[in-house]
Amino acid sequence: MANQDFVGVPSQVDARSLTRGATDFQRLRRGLLINYIVLGAGAILMIVPFIWMISTSFKPQAETVSFPPRLFPINPTISNYIDVFDRANMGQLYWNTTFISVIKTIFNIYTSALLGYIFGKFVFRGRDIIFYILLSTWIIPFEVYLIPLYLMTVQVGWADTFTALIVPEIFTIYAMFMFRQFMYTIPTELIDAARIDGAGEWYIFHRIIIPLSRAALFTLIAFYFMWNWNDFLWPLVVISSHDKYVITVGLATFVGEFWNQYGVIMAGASLAIIPILALFIAVQRFIIEGVVLTGLKG
């Protein structure tokens, strides 16, 4: 579809300009030109922090504080990055964060798909009541949970463990709600037909429902992975040993220790941002479509 623009198939604009005359076409073009200029200026503002972060991260300390500001370092260096890996234990942070994010995301998505399917496709007594009771927890701010959950974690001996990071967040209400909405697009006849053919309930869920939910699945995996990767407050409270830090907490601590070594700090920020950003640019189509899919259909 998008290719049409490039191969020169007469699009709506061209057709109009032919019928209504060139002035109309020019008016439209000029109008859009202003749009491009305004959006371009906005886009530069949006992207400046990223550019400046990367630029600073390759500067030696003396250059970071030089005037006038320079986009390209005179003597580019990667020593800031080496410093971060040495002092912030970056490898360990990456591993911890990836491990926890992957496990949490798998749990989040699997449980949500299962419950979304159950609440969306089954009829049983008390279904709506149970669903709305679970849904009501959506509005409760995490700050309300912070203190009691922390004390409970300490009590069961999970303080300073990955278990404490993962277990309280196995189930998640947002993805469950989205999957339930999505289930309405899957025809019930299909599930009944599978049952008549003798398929078991788990077989239906794993082999029919999950593959049919691909669109919602990919988007929610992307979002949950991102949220889990960027999570901060709970890991900050629960984890106390440095070797168990996740990347956000590691960066915050690192910034506190090396404040005013701007090059090193920007290298740390780049290392925290770039892997996840690269991943998301690779799958961006799903995300942006997914916001539309999941954001408003509710």
Place this chain on the structure above:
Amino acid sequence: MIQTIVQKFAGRRSSIRAAEHRFIIIALVPTIIFYAIVKFYPIFFSFFISMHEWSLFGNVSPFVGFDNYAILAKDSLFYKVMWNTMYRTFAGTFLGAFSSLIVALILNPIKRGSIPLRLIYFLPVMTSVIASATVWKWMLQTRFGLLNQLLSFIGIQPVPWLQSTTWAMPSIIVMGIWGGIGFTVIIYLAGLKGIPKDYYEAAEIDGASSIQLALKITLPLLKPVVSFVLITGVIGGFSGGFQAIYMMTGGGPLDSTRVLALHIYDYAFQRMFMGQAASMSFVLFAIVLILTLVQFRLQRVNWEL
């Protein structure tokens, strides 16, 4: 003959029903137990804590009834925190919703190159707030920060953005708008997609200008989406801001950026007044609950549209 077929079929159906029931129970029972322990019990526990003078270190936690709440009502710092929270919430939500609307309106008619543009506006949404706050703090640095260096070219003296009680909160609000604009734009674009093209064509034939189109067609039809953005923004705002403020100002200078989320964390985990912090979290809970009920009412009205 027919009877046996019916019997067989009925038997098969009931075994399917039994399998369905088993499936539902296996999935639901652990869920309900989980929610009871991790989502509902803590609320009661937290309320219990808020009734005590609770410290992590002391073994004795005397019962104090509603004293923690009474202290809040007389605490001038708490009023300041509430004011800061509302300042950040309302200014951030309204300015954010407005600027996103502008971006969405001028992005909507664009076909070529709209995907990379959307992606650029969306980048900060995907970025960890901790990391982007680190970068913003560096750009807003008084002597060597990019912003003040650029301003010096047009003769403006360095502004201590994050060290000034006037500028710290606006700086944090602007960073928050930068971080959220991409998300809101996409919600608006979805709303704009739902407006039928014929409306515009009909109005254009009648000679309406593009500003008239925006004011008379787009905005009224987009009203439900705008109110959705505003209300969810305000609800989220009351409990938000922790990461950016933790990294950029730590609540300072002179508590001018101390918002509720940071205050609760500070009281619970730095000063170890857990009972007091729990009572604040209940105040937050009450505010969010009331706003959510308001949202339900408003949305019911909007659905009629």
